Amino acid sequence: MARVNSQKGACRLHQKCFLFLGLFFLSSILAQSQIEGSAGQTDTKPFTATVAIREGYDSNPLTAPYTPNYAAGAKEPQSSTYTSIQPSLGYNYIGLRADMALRYDFSGTYFPSINQQYDIQYAQTLTGRYTYAIDPRTSITLADNFIYTEQPIAGLVQVGIAPTFNTSTMNNLATVEAEYRVTDRLAMVTRWNNTLVYLGGNSANSNYMNNGAFQQFRLDFTPETVGTFSFDYQIYDYDDDSSFRDNQQAAFSIGADHTFLPTLFFSGRAGLQLNDNFGLSDNSNIISAGGMGSGESEIGTFPFASISATWNYEQKSFASVGFSTQIQQSNLTSASDSEAYTINLNWDHFFTDKFSLIQSFFINYAVFTPQLSQEQATAAGFGYQGSGQQTTVTYQCKFAYEFYPYLSAELGWSYTNYGSYFDVGNGNNPSYNRNQVFLGVRGTY
Secondary structure, three states: OOOHHHHHHHHHHHHHHHHHHHHHHHHHHHHHHHHOOOOOOOOOOOOEEEEEEEEEEEEEOOOOOHOOOOOOOOOOOOOEEEEEEEEEEEEEEEEEOOOEEEEEEEEEEEEEOOOOOOOOOEEEEEEEEEEEEEEEEEEEEEEEEEEEEEEEEEEOOOOOOOOOOEEEEEEEEEEEEEEEEEEEEEEEEEEEEEEEEEOOOOOOOOOOOEEEEEEEEEEEEEOEEEHHHEEEEEEEEEOOOOHHOEEEEEEEEEEHHHEEEEEEEEEEEEEEEEEEEEHHHHHHOOOOOOOOOOOOOOOOEEEEEEEEEOOOOOOOOHHHHHHHHEEEEEEOOOEEEEEEEEEEEEEEOOOOOOOOEEEEEEEEEEEEEOOOOOHHHHHHHOOOOOOEEEEEEEEEEEEEEEEEOOOEEEEEEEEEEEEEEOOOOOOOOOOEEEEEEEEEEEEEO
């Protein structure tokens, strides 16, 4: 029976691969006259195509929580070997005044040890970008990034029970951006963005739509130094208003971009972020008179900062580091958003023209807001968990050796640690560890 299920899973994966590849080729033919290479492609070839095939091991493909959170006698989180295929196709066109691009990425992974209806995880990304130069000083860019994934996740219905189920997740980001150079030294950037997040399954409370407007002024002090002043407004509307998660944000910041050397670049921003959890103030039963829930606007003020540096120390090798502190949206139904502190490190090093090491390191520390007391949380209709925080740590590295310009071998490892820590009654249930190692080949056209 296990062999039959495995064959069925592999068949489903192959059918999905052929279906989506066929759809992509059709869309590429229809868009041939208007596509450019600004959606991830840097090659001047009109067509780009890659495919990676990997065999690997995953210590926790279902992202099951830590073993101590299981009921007595429960098993360890299930591990599995896996097979994955990752094709990527794109078409580029560069015109005299208009540049366009389209790129499609697919990732399908089959876990034979799971041997259930959710033994396949797959993701698709479709990216498009169009830039039109109205005149030498003015340009407008339309862009869209659509991501669709289907994979099993751990769903905690009560402490000690972690069933798995399929969930479909969609995330679409659309932007319209205009750049205008007012004078030889002063330029402006104006952008509108729309984000739609659908988490599916039993996660309806976390589905939301985001609309925002961004305005930036850029002043060239010197050829190496550019000063900036920015205003950013974002509004978030969640599907389930009863969870009191709707909010709006406004950020003001000043900053600078500076090129120290042709190979060393620095960027920094600092300012204030105003956050209004007006969804909470819509319900007078939550907070006593004069506070949140009284009908008065509750606006919090938070520092905003972002710094980054990039060093291109060789022709292909570079290192970058970044830090930011800002308000981000929450993945908990009992909290609207969180104060987030993020660190990013990236290092691509080429030992030779053929042998390379690519690494990335990411840390995110989130403190949830608003902080509700036990009485306030009970009045809002969800259980009190105390003042909460969450941490996410990921590390990825990949060795690659290029046998030919079109064929290379890859060896990689990735690590994820997700920690959810609360003062009361949480038991650290959502937290999990995950290790993945793989060996594969990549073909490039």
